[in-house]
Amino acid sequence: MTTTMIGLDPLADPAEEVRHFVDDEIVPHADEWDRAERIPRELLGRISELGLWAPFLPPEHGGSAMPWTHVGRVHEEVGRGCSSVRSLLTVHTMVAGTVQRWGTDEQRARLLPALATGELLGAFCLSEPDSGSAADASGTVAVADGDGWTVTGTKKWITGGQIADLLLLFARTGDAMSAFLVPADTPGITVTPLTGMMGTPGSMLAQIDLDSVHLDAEALVGPENWAAGTVMTGALDLGRFSVACGSVGVIRACLDACVDYTTRRQVKGTGLAELPLIRRKISDMVVSSRAGRLLCAEAGSLKDAGDPATIMASWVAKYYASTAATRASAEAVQIHGANGFSPEYPVARLYRDARVAEVIEGSTELQQLTIADEAYREARR
Ligand SMILES: Cc1cc2nc3c(=O)[nH]c(=O)nc-3n(C[C@H](O)[C@H](O)[C@H](O)COP(=O)(O)OP(=O)(O)OC[C@H]3O[C@@H](n4cnc5c(N)ncnc54)[C@H](O)[C@@H]3O)c2cc1C
Known part of the structure; x- marks a missing residue:
């Protein structure tokens, strides 16, 4: 089977192109999908047309050999628009990545082209x-x-x-x-x-x-009786990377919403944007989104280099970005006052979605334990 990939050059940073897709086709509908508790088939079909389900796969399996650094930027952009859509991408990536890494030749030939197009969706x-x-x-x-x-x-x-x-x-x-x-x-x-x-x-x-x-x-x-340290570790690593990138997207969505809101909102004749305590919250969002993106880029580069250090880098990126997204989204609700609780603004959804990232693919507490364990192991080497 061949896959029709529309427009995405795997060697170019896909963020710009995906940004338009997210702005035009995801952001305007994210609150409605949140309330409906489902993503429409048409949107899933658009992800297929754009070749975004598993672009990291090689062309012979229907992908575009997109580097993980770029895949991360795609998941960041989609996460900026809607964490529910990003979640579907995350688990699909875990399944397609597992078949690619651990599948037999027969499993790869049978399953990967359909996973690349989204004809088969993974969980x-x-x-x-x-x-x-x-x-x-x-x-x-x-x-x-x-x-x-x-x-x-x-x-x-x-x-x-x-x-x-x-x-x-x-x-x-x-x-x-x-x-x-x-x-x-x-x-x-x-x-x-x-x-x-x-x-x-x-x-x-x-x-x-x-x-x-x-x-x-x-x-x-994968190997019978050895899935815990092999298939499970590899799949969860891809999941953590995706969730980390998606969390950076959530921080950016909070930043966008807050800059827009504070520019328009007045309190006692002063724009919220003029208040130093508000500006401090905005600057924290800027810094955490950029720091989170750099940690994701590090994890993605290590994946592209085939370096096993990517596993710890993904833990660190996910721990940082998911906890920063919780802080950013809580501050975004705060900045919006009563409007922050209203379905008329996106920040309540961003807050609820950010909380998920601290539980899945290794909770915050497990990340803290794992990252500290690694520090002690390093010290003993
Ligand atoms: C929206 C959503 C989507 C999900 N999607 C999937 C999916 O696609 N596939 C899938 O398999 N699962 C999925 N999950 C489940 C998720 O992976 C689990 O919820 C997660 O692994 C935590 O497990 P638990 O809920 O059983 O919590 P528990 O393991 O019962 O932990 C409860 C709390 O105790 C803390 N804790 C646990 N151990 C320690 C420790 N040693 N020290 C300190 N604190 C600790 C945890 O951090 C957590 O805060 C999803 C969950 C959610 C909410």
């Missing part, structure tokens, strides 16, 4: 009702059954689960974890939409129940 299925941070405590079990596997269990909080075609599913195989690529319409799978989420409600979360689901032997991706 990442790790969390369960009773295990999130403790990802290796999976209660979902896969038992070898002669010609494949029988899988039983429940996955929860699955971004894009309502619309996904291909699930990257983690399950316990004996004492260890293995990963499987599972068509979402496999008999025995039930998808239940999760609605009313505080943040990114448009990302169409689902609970996915698996009742004695039979998988062929070819469903296994």
Whole structure:
């Protein structure tokens, strides 16, 4: 299969072109999609036309070999417009990146072209009702059954689960974890939409129940019993990178909204923009968006160089950018006063969405522990 990529030169920084797409086709609708708790198919189709689902894939698999530094800029721009859309891109990236890195030749040939176009949408299925941070405590079990596997269990909080075609599913195989690529319409799978989420409600979360689901032997991706340190680590690394970049986009959206609002709003005849305490908040948003972008660029460059140091760089970028986005969006609500609580302004949505980034792909607390562990390991070397 060949993919029609419209206009995006993988060697050029895509931010400029994607910015127009985001400004024209995402920003005006983000609040409406938030309320409707879904992203329309037409928008997903536009992402396909622009070749943005998995542009990092090589041309023979339908991508444009876009460097990760540029992929990060795409996710930043999309995150500026709508974190629910960025979330769908994030989990799709995790699935496509996993097939690219760990898939067999047959899995790559069969799945990557359709993942590149978005004909197949991916979802990442790790969390369960009773295990999130403790990802290796999976209660979902896969038992070898002669010609494949029988899988039983429940996955929860699955971004894009309502619309996904291909699930990257983690399950316990004996004492260890293995990963499987599972068509979402496999008999025995039930998808239940999760609605009313505080943040990114448009990302169409689902609970996915698996009742004695039979998988062929070819469903296994990556080394059997070694998924925790390989497939899971790699996929979560891509997820963290994407969430970090998207969080930089959220900070920029807060900055744009606040500069606009404070330029127009008067308090006792003085423009809010003239008040030093307001200007300090604005300057913090400028600095944190630029610092976050530099950390993302570092993580992306290390990915492009194939340097495993990218994993720690992504942790650092995600920790910094997601916590900075929470601060920026809280200040954005504050700056808007009562209007900050109103659906007439985007900042309440930005605040709710920013909070999600501190929980997913390794919560803030886990990042703090991991980053400190690395500091002590470094000191012992
Ligand atoms: C909007 C949204 C989308 C999501 N999408 C997906 C998805 O697509 N796929 C998927 O698999 N999952 C998804 N998740 C689930 C997410 O990955 C988990 O919520 C996350 O891993 C945290 O797990 P938990 O909710 O079980 O919290 P818990 O693990 O129960 O943790 C609760 C709190 O305790 C803290 N904590 C845990 N351990 C420690 C420690 N050692 N020290 C200090 N504090 C600690 C955590 O940081 C957290 O604040 C999504 C969640 C949300 C909200």
